[in-house]
Amino acid sequence: MLPIGLLIWIVAMALTLWGLVAVLRYRIAVGALLLLMGLATGLASTAYPS
Secondary structure (H helix, E strand, O other): OOOHHHHHHHHHHHHHHHHHHHHHOOOHHHHHHHHHHHHHHHHHHOOOOO
16 A cells, blocks of 8 residues: 555646646636645645655
């Protein structure tokens, strides 16, 4: 089983990439929200051991 910090980091990367794809498809509001969620989740993942 993967450590919780690594799992959260993987989710953060998925959200960030999904946000970038949304921005490239001209869905700016959705993309910006997903990017912010991805970055915040990535920052939160540092609180857990990986």
